[in-house]
Amino acid sequence: MSRQVNQSRQVDRHRGGTLSRRSFLAGSAAMVALGAAGCAPAARAGGGVTLRFYEQKQEVLAYFDDLLRRFEKERGGVTVVHDSTVAIAPQFVRNEPADVGCFNDNLELARYIKRGVLGDLSDLPSAHTVRTDIGELTDQYATYPGRTSVLPYSLAAAGVIYNKKIFRDHDLPVPETWSQFVDVCEELSRAGVTPIYATDRDTWTLWQGLFDYSVGSLVAPGEFFRRLKELGTDVGPDSEVSFEKDFAVPMERAKTISSYFNPDHAVRAYADGNLAFGKGEAAMYLQGPWALGQIALVDPDLEIGTFPLPVSENPDDRQARVNIDLGLWIPTASPHQDEARELVEFLMRPDIINAYNSDNLAYSTLQDAPPQQDERLAGLQEYVDRAAFYQGAGTFVPTSIPLGNYLQAAIRSGNFEGMLRQLDADWRRLAGRGATV
Amino acid sequence: MTHRTSATTLYRRKSYRRGSYRRERRVDRVYYLFLVPTLLVFTAFVVIPALIGIFYSLTDYVGFGEWSFLGLSNYAALFSDPRILEAYGFTLGFAVVTVVVAQVIALALAVALTRRIRFATTLRTVFVIPMVVSGIVVAYVFNFLFSNSLPAIATAVGFGPLEESILGNPDLAWLSIVIVSAWQTIPGALLVYTAGLTSIPTDLYEASALDGASPWRQFRSVTVPLIAGFILINTILGVKGYLGVYDVIVGLTGGGPGTATSSVAMTIFGGFTGGDYAYQMANATVFLVVTALISVAQIIATRGRAVRL
Numbered sequence: 001m002s003r004q005v006n007q008s009r010q011v012d013r014h015r016g017g018t019l020s021r022r023s024f025l026a027g028s029a030a031m032v033a034l035g036a037a038g039c040a041p042a043a044r045a046g047g048g049v050t051l052r053f054y055e056q057k058q059e060v061l062a063y064f065d066d067l068l069r070r071f072e073k074e075r076g077g078v079t080v081v082h083d084s085t086v087a088i089a090p091q092f093v094r095n096e097p098a099d100v101g102c103f104n105d106n107l108e109l110a111r112y113i114k115r116g117v118l119g120d121l122s123d124l125p126s127a128h129t130v131r132t133d134i135g136e137l138t139d140q141y142a143t144y145p146g147r148t149s150v151l152p153y154s155l156a157a158a159g160v161i162y163n164k165k166i167f168r169d170h171d172l173p174v175p176e177t178w179s180q181f182v183d184v185c186e187e188l189s190r191a192g193v194t195p196i197y198a199t200d201r202d203t204w205t206l207w208q209g210l211f212d213y214s215v216g217s218l219v220a221p222g223e224f225f226r227r228l229k230e231l232g233t234d235v236g237p238d239s240e241v242s243f244e245k246d247f248a249v250p251m252e253r254a255k256t257i258s259s260y261f262n263p264d265h266a267v268r269a270y271a272d273g274n275l276a277f278g279k280g281e282a283a284m285y286l287q288g289p290w291a292l293g294q295i296a297l298v299d300p301d302l303e304i305g306t307f308p309l310p311v312s313e314n315p316d317d318r319q320a321r322v323n324i325d326l327g328l329w330i331p332t333a334s335p336h337q338d339e340a341r342e343l344v345e346f347l348m349r350p351d352i353i354n355a356y357n358s359d360n361l362a363y364s365t366l367q368d369a370p371p372q373q374d375e376r377l378a379g380l381q382e383y384v385d386r387a388a389f390y391q392g393a394g395t396f397v398p399t400s401i402p403l404g405n406y407l408q409a410a411i412r413s414g415n416f417e418g419m420l421r422q423l424d425a426d427w428r429r430l431a432g433r434g435a436t437v
Numbered sequence: 438m439t440h441r442t443s444a445t446t447l448y449r450r451k452s453y454r455r456g457s458y459r460r461e462r463r464v465d466r467v468y469y470l471f472l473v474p475t476l477l478v479f480t481a482f483v484v485i486p487a488l489i490g491i492f493y494s495l496t497d498y499v500g501f502g503e504w505s506f507l508g509l510s511n512y513a514a515l516f517s518d519p520r521i522l523e524a525y526g527f528t529l530g531f532a533v534v535t536v537v538v539a540q541v542i543a544l545a546l547a548v549a550l551t552r553r554i555r556f557a558t559t560l561r562t563v564f565v566i567p568m569v570v571s572g573i574v575v576a577y578v579f580n581f582l583f584s585n586s587l588p589a590i591a592t593a594v595g596f597g598p599l600e601e602s603i604l605g606n607p608d609l610a611w612l613s614i615v616i617v618s619a620w621q622t623i624p625g626a627l628l629v630y631t632a633g634l635t636s637i638p639t640d641l642y643e644a645s646a647l648d649g650a651s652p653w654r655q656f657r658s659v660t661v662p663l664i665a666g667f668i669l670i671n672t673i674l675g676v677k678g679y680l681g682v683y684d685v686i687v688g689l690t691g692g693g694p695g696t697a698t699s700s701v702a703m704t705i706f707g708g709f710t711g712g713d714y715a716y717q718m719a720n721a722t723v724f725l726v727v728t729a730l731i732s733v734a735q736i737i738a739t740r741g742r743a744v745r746l
Contacts, residue, residue, distance in 0.1 A: 089501065092500075092501040093501045095501070107712075108710070108712070111499060111712050115501075115503070117501075117502065200605070200693075200694075201584075201604075201691065201693075202691075203691060203693065264584075264588075264602070266601075266602065266604075266605030266694065267583075267584035267602040267604050267605045398711055398712065398713075399707060399710055399711035399712075399713075400708070400712070400716075402520075402692070402696055402699070402707075405694075405695050405696045405699070406695065406696075408693045408694045408695055409693070409694055409695025409696070409697075412605070412607065412694055412695075426520075429514065429517075429518060432514065433514040433716060
């Protein structure tokens with residue numbers, strides 16, 4: 001993506017004239033120079049410091065570009081290059097990580113936290129403005145003793161996206177208990193409306209939605225996986241916790257939910273789902289806020305709401321699935337610690353972080369942050385406010401266990417118990433060769 | 438011209454001095470120089486990375502940072518991992534089926550196209566088109582056909598078994614991968630067979646026809662023995678290619694439904710993103726050995742019967 005930006009800059013430079021060979025060569029040289037500046041952390045431009053800022057979330061590349069330009073102007077003497085390469089691993093493999101990273105806080109980032117390559121940010125003033133219940137979420141994946149390795153920047157909350165018009169037309173309430181949810185699905189089926197649109201072909205959509213939502217309000221994933229890790233190779237049907245035992249009820253829910261899927265769910269992909277839901281072909285969709293932009297492209301006026309999936313008979317059990325969509329970190333290997341910290345402080349400024357989150361369908365991580373104003377997400381606000389949330393169980397499963405594929409098979413065969421036994425066996429095997437996260 | 442003369446002179450003088458037949462057949466050293474760039478590039482970008490990878494398969498390396506030496510425990514874990522064994526079973530079975538399907542169709546097409554049928558040149562061009570289209574593109578197009586068009590047609594004509602997409606059926610999904618892989622690789626094999634068939638002298642067919650051989654007998658006793666070398670090379674290249682199947686699966690089934698169509702290459706690649714680097718390096722090493730053994734076995738099995746390559 002940064003390459004594309006460079007190219008467009010080059011095109012701008014030559015707009016209005018034919019591209020001569022000399023100007024082409026000059027342009028190429030400029031591109032090479034820009035590229036080199038992007039690769040070498042120690043590169044200096046005009047005597048000032050050049051920072052490399054890593055952020056690769058497609059939807060907000062331009063947004064962060066603007067923020068970086070603002071920082072350059074306000075700070076003076078510092079140039080920030082926006083690194084948006086897709087993979088995070090190569091920069092650490094080369095031992096040339098970006099000076100500041102802004103990345104999804106997940107198991108992948110946890111590997112870097114655990115090995116201590118991300119520096120401590122606890123002494124930054126902004127570190128104390130972050131909500132502690134959100135800060136604790138990052139510790140569920142991995143910690144490094146005595147360090148705050150990541151400052152949560154943006155919290156995304158997900159639940160069941162529903163088509164308000166379909167609900168209104170069939171006079172259906174937003175379900176608050178499991179039996180109400182099943183009733184809603186039954187009524188929709190009877191009326192010939194697809195209750196839930198699922199996209200099995202993109203297997204991540206299965207664990208993100210069906211699996212995580214079914215588990216999260218019944219079993220606290222952070223705690224479950226902490227104990228599972230302690231057990232290691234001892235995980236089995238008789239151990240203190242296990243997939244087979246603890247996830248049995250959640251997977252009964254998942255099995256029931258999957259019976260309300262669109263008939264062709266097995267061969268539908270994520271893009272098909274956004275299109276179909278945007279066209280009003282289904283009442284509900286187990287997706288997160290990231291899908292809303294795509295759905296709006298299909299029908300910008302579609303009335304959409306979100307509610308957390310109820311999986312028990314007690315409405316108070318309901319929780320929202322959240323993830324730290326972006327977190328800020330500074331690798332210990334960065335030679336520009338001071339400037340990097342200045343950039344982090346700049347991005348953490350309440351006016352900037354709160355504006356970013358309200359502009360991008362997310363929640364600010366600061367204490368006393370203003371609520372998310374978007375209608376489509378209003379149904380989740382109270383859950384975020386009172387920290388009634390969990391990080392999806394699927395995000396704790398290492399990618400060496402193909403959870404999405406297992407779900408695909410289980411939905412087809414209905415054998416969710418077999419899948420849970422398989423997960424226990426896979427977990428034992430991973431623990432046996434010391435290959436956790 | 439000058440260079441060639443001097444080289445020849447050198448060749449003659451040396452052979453005269455040494456006097457033996459073997460020495461006379463000796464090639465000019467300059468030809469060895471031609472190999473140097475390739476050898477350098479091959480060593481730098483294939484041999485050395487492979488050796489590094491094999492080394493890391495003996496450790497718990499995750500791709501960066503510290504690591505410690507584990508010995509053979511990754512290999513021990515590998516051979517008791519049902520998912521890995523399943524991937525090997527699938528990949529080998531898939532390679533055997535696809536190579537047979539692709540070779541039979543390619544040979545049949547080549548035989549037809551080398552006869553003086555109408556539009557042979559046009560048809561040959563049409564048949565070769567799949568070869569120039571990227572695998573992932575082909576896979577996505579077929580994905581659409583299998584998910585939408587085929588079930589729609591089956592429903593319209595009331596053909597039950599195909600009304601549900603075969604991509605969603607764990608027992609049939611592998612067929613889609615065979616079909617697309619074969620479709621994509623037949624043109625290459627077809628070109629090789631066409632070259633082989635045109636190299637057979639026509640008088641052999643005339644002679645056998647005079648002896649009363651039927652077209653089938655001609656095919657068995659003249660065509661097949663004379664293109665055996667081409668069959669061998671197509672089979673070896675085909676199996677080698679099918680063993681590494683990756684992009685077609687990613688575009689069609691993503692390894693699913695479940696893990697029904699996960700190939701070895703897919704499990705290896707999964708290790709890079711999953712923090713399972715060293716373990717999958719062990720897998721890659723085993724796969725390298727398996728692939729090499731299969732190729733050697735093919736060559737030995739067909740030696741003598743095949744025309745020298």
